[in-house]
Amino acid sequence: MKAQLLLLSAAALLLAAPLPGALAAPADVQTYVASATAEAGERLAARDVDLGARTVAVRGRVQADRLSGVRIARSSGSAELDDQVVAALKNLRTDVAPVDLAGREITLTLGAPAAADAIATR
Template identity: 45%
Template sequence: MRTKLLVLGVASLLLSVEGVRAAPAAFHQAYVASVSAQADAKLANSGVILPDGMVKVRGVLSGDRLQNVHLAESTGDLAADRAVEQALRRLKVAPVPAELAGRQVTLTLGAQPIVQARTP
């Protein structure tokens, strides 16, 4: 009986530790999503028109900025590529969490494709 209680206690402790680890990951995903939304808004406010409606960029999170922004994939239009990089240069964002400082992120900006699934 004691062994069962001990095993159950250890299992619940391990599950609670896993929950603690999941919380920062969810927070980091939410933070990167907010940076992506800020970058989308900056492109819209700058009047940048994306030929395909979407663009992928990479940048480094540092302090309260997205720095060293460059295209991960070209839009196929050199003028649009330059406009994206110029608009997002040193994008001001919410203060970067310590765990994400100095990390490179890839953001997909613009209209997101609609994914549909059919039920047979």
């Protein structure tokens, strides 16, 4: 009975253990978020959207090589500017995302202190 319980416990531990390479390394995620933030900033500049001293946080779903469904997560304080940001970042092309980020959402903080505040979530 004890041997059977021990065997079942070992099997449960093996099943619960994550597979090697199953999750994107934090460095890969941070590199992707930094790259996506830079690409978003470039797109805003190309579309003449000037945030000035304001910051805005946008949230979008990661696809294989793009960010889709971009929406405002934290407003810049100007509805007009927020609308311009969303329009400019529609279907933003990005580097190829780490496999485990595909289909998930990330939040990018753009503007003055953007580089330090960009975060990945969910």
